[in-house]
Amino acid sequence: MPASRRRAAEALRNSSGALSTAATARMATDLPWFDDLSAEDRSWVGLIVQAGIRGFVEWYDVEVEAAEGADVGGAVHHPLDVVVFGAAPRELTGVISLQQTVELVRLSIRVVETNIDALLDPEDVRQVHDAVLLYAREVAFATAAVYARAAESRGAWDARLEALVVDAVVRAEADETVLSRASALGWGAHGDVAVVLGAVPPHRAELDVFESVRRSARTGEMDALCATQGERLVVVLGGVTDPLKAATRLLDHFGDGPVVVGPVTADLAHASASARAALSAHRAASGWPDAPRPVASRDLLPERALAGDGHARRHLVDEVYLPLVATRGTLLETLGAWFEHGSSIEGTARALFVHPNTVRYRLRQVSEVTGWSPTRPREAFALQLALILGRQSGRTEL
Numbered sequence: 001m002p003a004s005r006r007r008a009a010e011a012l013r014n015s016s017g018a019l020s021t022a023a024t025a026r027m028a029t030d031l032p033w034f035d036d037l038s039a040e041d042r043s044w045v046g047l048i049v050q051a052g053i054r055g056f057v058e059w060y061d062v063e064v065e066a067a068e069g070a071d072v073g074g075a076v077h078h079p080l081d082v083v084v085f086g087a088a089p090r091e092l093t094g095v096i097s098l099q100q101t102v103e104l105v106r107l108s109i110r111v112v113e114t115n116i117d118a119l120l121d122p123e124d125v126r127q128v129h130d131a132v133l134l135y136a137r138e139v140a141f142a143t144a145a146v147y148a149r150a151a152e153s154r155g156a157w158d159a160r161l162e163a164l165v166v167d168a169v170v171r172a173e174a175d176e177t178v179l180s181r182a183s184a185l186g187w188g189a190h191g192d193v194a195v196v197l198g199a200v201p202p203h204r205a206e207l208d209v210f211e212s213v214r215r216s217a218r219t220g221e222m223d224a225l226c227a228t229q230g231e232r233l234v235v236v237l238g239g240v241t242d243p244l245k246a247a248t249r250l251l252d253h254f255g256d257g258p259v260v261v262g263p264v265t266a267d268l269a270h271a272s273a274s275a276r277a278a279l280s281a282h283r284a285a286s287g288w289p290d291a292p293r294p295v296a297s298r299d300l301l302p303e304r305a306l307a308g309d310g311h312a313r314r315h316l317v318d319e320v321y322l323p324l325v326a327t328r329g330t331l332l333e334t335l336g337a338w339f340e341h342g343s344s345i346e347g348t349a350r351a352l353f354v355h356p357n358t359v360r361y362r363l364r365q366v367s368e369v370t371g372w373s374p375t376r377p378r379e380a381f382a383l384q385l386a387l388i389l390g391r392q393s394g395r396t397e398l
Helices: 002-030 039-067 080-085 090-094 098-119 122-170 176-184 206-219 243-249 272-287 297-306 310-325 330-340 345-352 356-370 377-393
Strands: 193-199 223-229 232-238
Touching: 002 039, 002 098, 039 098, 039 122, 098 122, 122 176, 122 223, 122 232, 122 272, 193 243, 193 272, 206 223, 206 232, 206 243, 232 272, 272 297, 272 310, 297 310, 297 377, 310 330, 310 356, 310 377, 330 345, 330 356, 330 377, 345 356, 356 377
Parallel strands: none
Antiparallel strands: 193 232, 223 232
């Protein structure tokens, strides 16, 4: 048997060139996608096939020497992913798919099996066929390892790229380059963008969290970009119609604590406004322990203003106080009296020398103008703060 193995190994060595040529010739006829590759990529694919066949010859040599008890050193342990795919660039995994690579390996093995009968002594054919099957299994595992590493590498690179995009959005630096990077990550939304922010969930891998977020977003027909910034998980959602409903879909992917959502903006280039509001709201959320989850950044305007957020203060003045001033002061006067008299209809009416129904009518008008009702404690708090900030600003016009 050792002599037979040596004879077969010698015949395979002498025929490796012919086997490689036969396999290369078969690629153009048996693989429909081969002709669609560029000349350079076809050359790399040819090298893989040749390396695979040479690898089988060398592998069989080592098996023969090992069977004879020879000292083969570390040769037995040569990783086939290096032997077969080592000559090709890593980028090739993005050119031909795993399925195409499997077809390539299958073709190479088929060429070897088809031709070895004519190359070997009849006594050696059976054992070489068995060796080919074993080698094919090892190459299959090697192929899976190559594509698994490529997928991990691409996943890590995509995560870094995604973090850069989200960071640019947060810092209001979403230029054309950033938009192009987002497109490369699969971002297809062209409007209605909102930022959702909360704590990073404990004991979960970052990439696993991101994939879960994207999956939940897709079920709601939205796009999602994710990144972690310290202990915060930042999610940029595209295709948003109702920001609170959109944020509710993602609640399970955040850790404990408040989850806030910024206002809807026109597109990714303007999403920094939503991010700024969400970040400010998240920092100030501790001031409202009973806040709903998720909570809109607008609902935390009072806490944001008290925490020193200039944008929140300007919003309360521009969007609440000044519209009341524009009503010739009647609503502003009524609102001030309402707060000064303990939110009492009768007390406010007496102070203004009007009928209580007039007070009720004016309070409804305040709600229509500002979007906040003076009769609801939480909204009354925001209105009172807007009143104070507006008076301090000294402004009387929009």
